[in-house]
Amino acid sequence: MKLLIFTFSPVQGFIEKSRKLRDFFNSSYILSYLTEKLVEEMEKDSRFEVIYPQKPKNQFQKLIANYPNRIVAKIKGEVGENLCEDLKKKFSEIWKDIYTSVADKYLNLDDNVKETFEIHNKYYFQCFCHIQEQVNEQKWLEVLKLTSNNTGQKDDYGFTYDLAERMLGAKKTFRPYYGRYQNEQVDGCILCGERPALNLKLEKLKENIGEKNWKYHLDDSERLCGVCLTKRFFHLYLKEEKEKEKEKIRELLHFNSTRHFAWAPLLDYLENEKYENKEYSRELKEVLKEILKTDESLKLKNIDEIDPQEVERVSSEKCREKGKESLCNELKELTKAIKNPYFAILMADGDEMGKWLGIGQEKRGKELTEDFHKTFSLALTGFAQKVAELEDGIWIKFVYLGGDDVLAVMHPSKALQLAELLNNNFRCTLNEKLTDIKGEPTISAGVVIAHEKENLTFVLENLRRAEKRAKKEGRDRLCVSVIPHNGSPVELVLRWGEVYKLKRLINHFKSGKLSSRVPYSLGKEVEMLTEMEYADNLKEIAFSLIKRVLRRQSNLKDSELEELENDVKSTLCSAGDLKIGIQTLLNMFYIARFLAGLEV
Template identity: 55%
Template sequence: MKLLVFTFSPVQGFIEKSRKLRDFFNSSLILSYITKKLIEKLKEDPDVEIIYPAIKEHDSEKLLMNYPNRLVAKFEKDKNYCEELKNQFSKIWEEIYTYIADKIKIPESVKATFKSHNKHYFTYFCEIQEEVDREEWMTELKVNEETLKKFKINQENPYGFTYDLLERKLGARKTFRPYYGRVDENKKVHGCTLCGERPALDLNWEELRKNLPPYHLDDSERLCGVCLTKRFFHFYLKEKEGIKDLAKFHSTRHFALAPLIKKVEKDKLSEEEKEILREILSMYTNNQINDGNLKELIYNNIDELTYKRVKALVRKRLDKIPDKDKEVRLKEFEKKFKNSYFSILMADGDEMGKWLGLKPEKRKVELTENFHKKFSEALFKFAQKITKIEDNICLKFVYLGGDDVLAVAHPSVILKAAKIIRKRFSEILKKELKPSNIKEDPTMSAGLVIAHEKENLAFVLEHLRTAERRAKNEGRNRLCISVIPHNSYPRELVLKWDNLENFIKLIEYFKSEKLSSRIPYYLRKELEIFIINEESVVNMKDIALSVIKRILKRQISKNQNDKKLNEYEYYSLITQIEDLINERIKETGSLKNALEYVLNTFYIARFIANMEGLKHENIPV
């Protein structure tokens, strides 16, 4: 038996260098598509068995997201599959960027530069390891039985030793990165406005823009060869794989205005609402508008449907014909344009390497080929299960490879989606791996960013990565929520998954006006003295708690018809706050940190509550 592992990079850098959601989505799909094609090539050989990833079906857009940027395979014959995979990788990537160069009509004079940008962009790594037993593994690594006992390695099955040695060799291989010099023949050297890593191509950008569909290339954009390939990859998928809907996936505003899009998709706009949208579209686009093409025009020109324009037309109509019922209806419609925020979620399994390590930290059994296969199958079943909550309006997955999840959504549904994703991950892996074979339940950490639709996407993705890292650094099995208000500084909150339900309930209190929207300001004003002058943790904590109780007690109402909190809700909320403060003091030893945490909890809950509410039928409420 021989084991093979193949991977390539960059991955994070490639995805994060995105200016539009189209770049974000396409870059992820490129990585998955290449892995998919490599696996298909390997499967042509009956001697090869794919161990990871365990993809069971073929050719759908959702399944395409399930391919990670690595594969593990087993084979018997003496053949250099690494060389074959490397050649195939180069062939697939060259076919993609050559197709795009021809599709968008890159001039012959610039094609050489375009191809030089792309040719050596990816670096691939491949290792093959022949089967080794315990003794051979010890000889290779120059360790003895005492070392194995020290690290509690009781492995006997050769598969575990072979896989461990394979991963060690791959790690060593990845420390060497080849450098390919690049000579650009451009006389004008302007940096790529998307990645900033390479010079932009010396093109007539105005001419190129005229030949492209709307919103594909902004007026100020000048891109390099790699970023152009990324931007237009959906053309390639449409032509080669028949995936047609990707062209629609292009704007953060589509997620910010998900409530409107949902009404449009279900054809639930009233005639009056349609008239308002027709008027705006006729003023700011050159299209002939009728009921037959209204839906498509709304989708393609959603950036023209601003809150300011809709509000002006609503007010104009209400001034002409005052009507209370009409005013309520139109103002409700107007509110759907007010939200300008979208959200991105990034999640992955905690300590996944330990599940497949020689040291049985997570397992009760040895690392065998069967366990590895079961692990791969469990990850695929998890991805299959959670694709069912996607609806392409409120929530769309960007990537579902292995234990990694990347999704874009409307802020009002993202927390419930995160809760379901984490729950399914633990449940499915536990069931597939069998409780008798594992020492603890699999866990997941996640970062979540809520940002303004006009915020720089690269900046948002940087915060997303930081949020996920913070969730792991604070103990794993947590969710870090980062809110980036427009023209203000970001705020962060790290929650244990067990506390997420209470946080969602706090959001509902603000949304239903049981808590005043001024509460975060009252708390900040009264608690500031404790934050600035932190002295005795125990004494000051009791005083700070009494201040919080006094402020929240004003929200109690004994009248059941009143919107405010009842006594049970008040005491439950106070108990939760007290537990949070005690927990943070225990973890950080700082009352200041604990009070800042409480303030951020209230601020972020109120911020999310102000978003236009939206029910996503596929997510259990």
Template identity: 25%
Template structure:
């Protein structure tokens, strides 16, 4: 397989065996025509870009473009839809910025992120060429997978030409934002609302590093302003010539340093606003309220809520997106926190209490009326959405008995209902809960982040990405591709091609694995998945499984079996075989950290988002990365945080907690363990721990005490089955205890496992 064919296969996402047929094509245009049906020269310029040798970059510049603010803009959310739409908007506007490069030089001139089979890229190819890419991912256009920055190789090297290109990109992004604002405001007859609040968004920053200095190629000397003398001296010692990889690595490092400096010079514009502040961001005046224009209380505004223009655009972005993406976002809803928390309840209800479930929804609709009922019709989580094919799904908030009051009904629908009508609803709901347990009121939100990504992208850790020699997967790789990987091993310098390998591995993780894990195989909903960053809501019942798979998939320690992702720590080849394709992963040395918050669905979402970021930082700070932290926020105000490495040698901590969680579940005819064991462990072990939380007794004494406490806490079967349960629980507790090495951390891990099992 030729290098060009391999590039096309990666870009168009075709299985290896389906690409062999194009080997006999005599020109690049023919190959592209074979795959996409593109014939004219204007469209065929994309093939030139794909086939270009990216090592020939001396007459080019590295260009980095980013928009923001990211964390502030995304985390300013009262509803889950605010959070999601903020993420999608940044992802979409970043892609809009890329299109100037794509149209001018082709998609592979974008080095990061890899645009191969990106939903937005496939959608753009279809829109631009009126052709659908084979194996297109555009079906998932509603999932943000583009990060808020991109790195590209551009042809311009002169200051004037680079600035003109950057200005065009900025103009495109700001024009698109203006179109979005006008479209959304017009939809609600809000055109008269002042738009000055949108002028400072988005923040746009760009930097470029040319590989030409006037008429000469850049040298090490040209980068002295970016690095210390010691670093420059070290580079000069290790190379006798201006190696391609060295120049590229120096340029990329300088690029990252430059964007950091540029961001520190924040753009600032004074605004004079004195009215009541926006309920979401709290910064600008809340000028949009129910009753202004034709805006009514419902999906886009709550009673008494006031939003600034920017926050309202984020809330109602689907009004623009449904036009932009041909109805894909029509009647769009993002699951609420209540919906995520109760997903396991709904799944069981549909299976075991289907008639009662439909009956309850019918009675609710009858009481509140058709028009009011439409306000609360929502989509469920993707994993169970198909099960609602014959059943209308309403927001899970109304499946919690404590919300069934005349006051709640009046507040939501502005209608008066008597106590007897609400009592009838409670009786109807009880028919469901008599068959299955009540809905859980807690959900999980996770923030997953690859470790040391700056070093990976700068090339410092790249040699560890290729080590698939002598494996079954390695033997299946096309020879041209293996030659490229072998060439990358020759030195530690970052090259454009090596950089593209990283981008491709991150693309594979984000698109091929993350969505499948969270939305197809488990009860979760993605907010965004942009390379190494993942933000998602997960039902607590599936939390451990999701976390385990996300971490394993990031380093490629998985396999696909019966179309399901299985954790396989023995697969350290750096590749995963899926649907006839060999997918490059970050490799066995790549690590990641994750923060999780388990919170009550009624807790303010903005607060929970801020806490999940804090929790992720605590995971990294406590263990030097490659760890997780789970913060339990009880509605009573009590907090517990469980922090641990993902694995200790062969012990997978989350797998142990998952097994333990099953043992904590109360079962009628089986043995189980009371969660009172947490209190007992704390009481009995307080005598043997020191002020740092460590233990001071011998291993045998502690192990015997754990076994005794487990035996006292066990319930149910006292025979062989009960003894086996006690043995398993004791072994799990002992293995975690001796690996964690800190009693307080050990106890918090057990407490989180018990809470997920029983939920207080």
């Protein structure tokens, strides 16, 4: 038995260099597509038995990127010396088919521009592959120059997999450099900033793509390199490849913008056909057609073309007219749906996944075997399938859902609910599939709430930081980051068992039982304490000051006030440092008030 591990990079850089959500989704889907196609090629060869990733028993109903950039396979029979090189070549062929199709069928590049385009793409991805001969305990000790094995591992599969991972890691430290650009001054790609932009003949491209669809694909001001152009036009390539899956492809061709998720309440408003009230349906219908640019069925043509100020202006004019009370109430509900244009984006990742498949047994409580590895892979696939069912088209959309990694975009009102569902599903699915395990499967997540016009690269940087902070502060946590429009991010890290505190505060602000001035008042009240040297009684003083503010600026019931005070006290006490505890509380109140304003 021989074990093969194949991976490729870059991944995070490829995804994060995105200007629009469509770029973000296309990037994730390209990575998944490359792995999927390579796995399909390997499954045609009887020598391979793919261990990871495991294909789902039932295909995903939605178009979701669900393959990781790593393949683990067992090799049976004789293996040629160039098997890894053959896989790398096959990977390159799959990638080449994508970017050459984009260049030839959709961009119609001139020969000199096409040459640069191909240079950008040809050497972008780097593949790493290692084939490990089966080793036993003794051989493993010899290779690693160890004198004893204190891991408890005896099965040869565990030693072989551990050694294969180590060897692959060593290979990944060597990364060759390919290509060199001519010594001339050129504009850089505005999306990635890593390669020069291509000099495209825009009029020719508009004619080829069609004037109607041109703006969706490429703004006139955008100057992109070969790799970013491939990402932007990938959906056209995929449309031809998967013509039989027209419904799924339609989702990809019209992947939602940030405004779609920020204005999900408006879309839901139209979907539920609230305009059918017979008393004023005709008049409301005409107004909606005017301000939302809808068709006869009141379906939005393009949500990005709606002007929020125009919506409010027309609504105000109608409300000033006499005898329009019913219409005015409906229009107020409509303008409320687009008043706070914020969207949320979530990133989740399983904790210490390497230890679950490592040579040590602190997570599994037993040896690493081939059967366990397969079961673990199936459990991750099952988790992804369960989570995929949470997507609804208007409020929540998954960008990536492979193994223990999740990326999703949604309306802010759904963010905490989705995060908790992910956590519960991850624990339940893995505990159900992995019997007799020692450790508890946990997941950490980051959520960022940002304005729909916020720079997506900046949002993604904060999302990555939020997830890392959840990991850094002990794992098994959620980090929520709010980026106010033209403001600095405010972060809050909570254990999963503490998320209820934030949700409870949101409900109090939403119901009006807590004054919107509470976060400001708390900051002024305890400001002096953060500048004092720590003393044992300072936490009690801080708690007393906070209680005074809550009692003055709330109309909570006694039982609700007692619950809230207990939440405050436990947060202060669980923080080792008073300053950290106070800042955590201030951030919690600020974020709760902010999210309450986005609730629907």
